[in-house]
Amino acid sequence: MSGPPQRGTRVVAHVHSDWSYDGSWSLERLAHAFKRRGYRAILTAEHDRGFDEAKWQAYKQACAAASDASMLLVPGIEYSDSDNTIHVPVWGSLPFLGESLQTEAMLRVVHDGGGIAVFAHPRRKNAMSYFDPSWFRYLTGVELWNRRYDGWAPNRDVATLLRSRPELLPFATLDFHTSRHFHPLAMVLDIDDVNEESILEAFRARKARPTAFRTPAGTFAQAPTFQAMRFADQTRRTGINLARRALASARKRLRD
Secondary structure, three states: OOOOOOOOEEEEEEEOOOOOOOOOOOHHHHHHHHHHOOOOEEEEOEEOOOOOHHHHHHHHHHHHHHOEOOEEEEOEEEEEOOOOOOEEEEEOOOOOOOOOOOHHHHHHHHHHOOOEEEEOOOOHHHHHHHOOHHHHHHOOEEEEEEHHHHOOOOOHHHHHHHHOOOOOEEEEEOOEOOHHHOOOEEEEEOOOOOOHHHHHHHHHOOOEEEEEOOEEHHHHHOOOHHHHHHHHHHHHHHHHHHHHHHHHHHHHHHHO
């Protein structure tokens, strides 16, 4: 592994609270937990399902109320298409755009409105195979590493793609829903004043970089580091599955 520790303002992206139908943590609990882990801002990405403009306005107020001088919550929505295959977290001063939107039309509105749009978890449902190259012009970035779906190592196919699209930012995100998704991934921004506009402007200006363990995240897509991280993750997953089976078997014996 190479590369110096990354300095700058650490923010965590793609975080769900209990405002999402599948989230469980309150905004206040998230703010406290990520503050303790050394982040200065949370870019939330609540699912579009169940939102409307009134709920979106109430949600933005709740994010402001849960923020303080040392932790900023930047409200965002994760838009999905009608097949629930393509997901795009969006941030910016935009109204709520709707549910189950056609992806290119949604991206165009976000782009024209000065928002930030990121193609999420390309591995989920093999979403990358449905990617339309016309979307590139509207996107700020692509998730290189999504903790929930990629595990302990980044997506090497995305790393290859991004080498040919230097205008796109690689994102390291958690897709946080539960405590299982904590991982030392961050976006490090070259900013001094932490506010919503300075964060969004850093993304627009490409003054942001993904890190893991405070090291450039791209390092982990390179051999042999990638193989080591994938092996460790597979070992972890195998252990978890074995433990779950043993627990289920023990419970069955108790019932019998």
